Amino acid sequence: MNYITDDLPIVACSTGLSENTAIGIIRLSGFPSLDYLKDFFKINISELEERKATFCNLYFNEIVLDEVVITFFKGPRSYNGENILEISAHGNIFNLKRIIESFVASGLFRLASQGEFTYRALLNKKLTLAQVEGLDALLNASSSLMLDQGLDLLNGKLYKRYKELSASYLKLKSAIEMNIDFMEDVGEEESEKLLKDSVSKLSSIIESLNKSVSISSKSLMSPDVVLVGEPNAGKSSLFNLILNDSRSIVSDIAGTTRDFITEYISLGTNTFRLVDTAGLRETTDVIEEEGIKRSVNLLDEGFFKVLLVNVNEVDDFKFSAIKDTSFDMIIFTHVDQLTNKVSVNELSSKLPQATHYYVSNTSSKNNNSELLEVGPMGPLNNGPTGADNSGPIEPLSSVSESGPMGAKFLGPIEPQSQTGPIEPVAGLCIVSELTKNVVSKYQLLKSSDPILISRHRIKIEEITQVFSEFHHNINNLSDIGIISSESRILEGKISELIGVVSPDDVLNNIFSNFCIGK
Ligand SMILES: Nc1nc2c(ncn2[C@@H]2O[C@H](COP(=O)(O)OP(=O)(O)OP(=O)(O)O)[C@@H](O)[C@H]2O)c(=O)[nH]1
Ligand SMILES: [Mg+2]
Incomplete structure (x- = not known):
């Protein structure tokens, strides 16, 4: 699956199409303006107020398809930063499918891929990778613990721990640089103390993260x-x-x-x-x-x-x-x-x-x-x-x-x-x-704050491994050049964990779990 897609307007059912329900929500995203939708709604659509539910008829080829409630979220103040219209329709599967097919048949929308609404949110920086992973956990959780983990990621609680890791690494990095460039200004003793302190702080953060992944998920x-x-x-x-x-x-x-x-x-x-x-x-x-x-x-x-x-x-x-x-x-x-x-x-x-x-x-x-x-x-x-x-x-x-x-x-x-x-x-x-x-x-x-997202678990294990070598070299007073180059490997791993660097395969992996309409 390739998520480097076009930016055409997309449509999908966000509430699932597997059984009849009272209400089904269809989402439209990425249309240039409300005017784009004028053939579907006979009301004065371009004047539709943001974030306010409006009851109206939905048309296709001049025929009423359903009585619906629509809500407009104007980009960039929307879930994914694009213009979004949410249509609450009668949740009969056949009805919902007919509505979606009508939007596609109009040529104005194409069917969204799995997780494409969220993918656009990531591209538009409305969500971080960690939040997207949180959503993934929330939508696919099969235990209350995984639900909690999803929420922790979504509201940034877990991300805070990673930020702490990143900040501690940056301190260590500057201690290494000081050791290389300004040793004479600061003095050898002071510079080494700084290095040791920052290594030990980072070590305790990594240890605590490692504890959180040591329990079998x-x-x-x-x-x-x-x-x-x-x-x-x-x-x-x-x-x-x-x-x-x-x-x-x-x-x-x-x-x-x-x-x-x-x-x-x-x-x-x-x-x-x-x-x-x-x-x-x-x-x-x-x-x-x-x-x-x-x-x-x-x-x-x-x-x-x-x-x-x-x-x-x-x-x-x-x-x-x-x-x-x-x-x-x-x-x-x-x-x-x-x-x-x-x-x-x-x-x-x-x-x-x-x-x-x-x-x-x-x-x-x-x-x-x-x-x-x-x-x-x-x-x-x-x-x-x-x-x-x-x-x-x-x-x-x-x-x-x-x-x-x-x-x-x-x-x-x-x-x-x-x-x-x-x-x-x-x-x-x-x-x-x-x-x-x-x-x-x-x-x-x-209560021991386990980390269950498998990508995070793998990254934390990698960080622990790289850090242990790095730590060993610091303790053995290895050449500061070697230490400095090892620290760059560590930096790479930390960036990957935080999601600053998100290779395509990571994205594909995450989004392939998403349902259509999210
Ligand atoms: N007297 C007595 N009999 C027991 C007790 N617990 C189980 N039994 C009897 O022991 C026999 C075996 O019990 P099961 O529950 O089938 O044992 P199991 O461990 O499932 O055995 P397998 O399926 O063969 O591995 C049955 O006749 C039970 O009624 C007990 O505490 N006291
Ligand atoms: Mg038995």
Whole structure:
């Protein structure tokens, strides 16, 4: 797609043509004056007041096409700097198409390309590249985080961080120039101090930007809550419990779920994809193996990772592909089938790392929770006070609550912080604990100012890399000529990030995402 287009007047529907709606908005842009439109409106069109809605008929070849409301935005005080007329017509798809075809058939307008209204706004300096990218994010976002990012770009919040980067770079550049040209006037010590100070300021800005891109954008934009575990651990049971529906097949045949199953859940203002996966085990069955491979991939990319473990089978836990995964939650299931006294804390030490540990049945069965001992647990349980906590937990029935479908929940266990006997939290069930943890992790990541636009992420990574070499050379007191030439590479990258330099492929990439009429 090539966006170096002509400047002919263009027309498009800005509200989409995929289904009938009450109102559809057609936009005309780039016409020389209102007089240009006189054959379409029998009112005194050239006297039309700016930014004021006017009800009138729309004509083509002397025939009324529709009753419409028109609003005129005179360039350069318009969205893209050109004369724009917005026509609110009846939103029947056929009606809107007929109107657009009439404008094109008149020979006075051509159909706009994707994003062409906005492209003209960029050319006419009504929007910066960052704002255009913000619009792109806003129009194509599939998560509330991406919507927020779009707004941050549009209103310049993110751009402010980039400006700070650019200003800090310029300070460094002048410190380098001073070092080359005016060292004798300023003095060696002063000049080197200036250089070091400006490098360290720039370094902290780049570090903070780098932090903002270090979180996987996939996991933030389409966050998956992934349930994994060995066959029969109770993944599908928990999946159904969360959905309050028998969506996934539950059976005592190990390997029931062969491929992953997904459903969307709304928590707060965010939507998460809940994923039930194939039980992890070594297998010679090719199809099951493929299902397991997919499960592990989903886990790697997942936003919130939950490991379910049958509390009776921890010693057998051996699935190597996930042993280095850091889980958000480990849930010990099948508590009701306990036959021997076990220590949850001891069991945890045989499993991958996790932030939270829970004990909960995932199906309604009798329990043997008096056999479950929470603590002491060695290194994982060294809390601040170091108190001994070897007591068995309270019997399940007295402290837990039946969740949907009769699930029993024994309470959260926080090995790192727990010092006394675990007091299971009454009145909670595992589903609400899980959802609470998912939401709070998402809120935490959201508050860390992540940058999600992929072009920005790539540029920030490039800047970090170039800067690290540059920094190395400064620290090693390399030749100031080399430092100066490296700083120019850095400058180029920063300019690209800010959008001062926007190669055609960048523009094409952005605008190819836009819908027609924007
Ligand atoms: N006693 C008891 N049974 C449970 C518990 N959770 C699940 N089950 C039962 O264990 C069996 C396996 O449960 P699923 O939910 O199908 O297990 P899964 O992890 O999805 O298993 P695969 O799909 O084979 O990987 C079913 O018969 C469940 O009813 C629990 O906490 N206690
Ligand atoms: Mg299953």
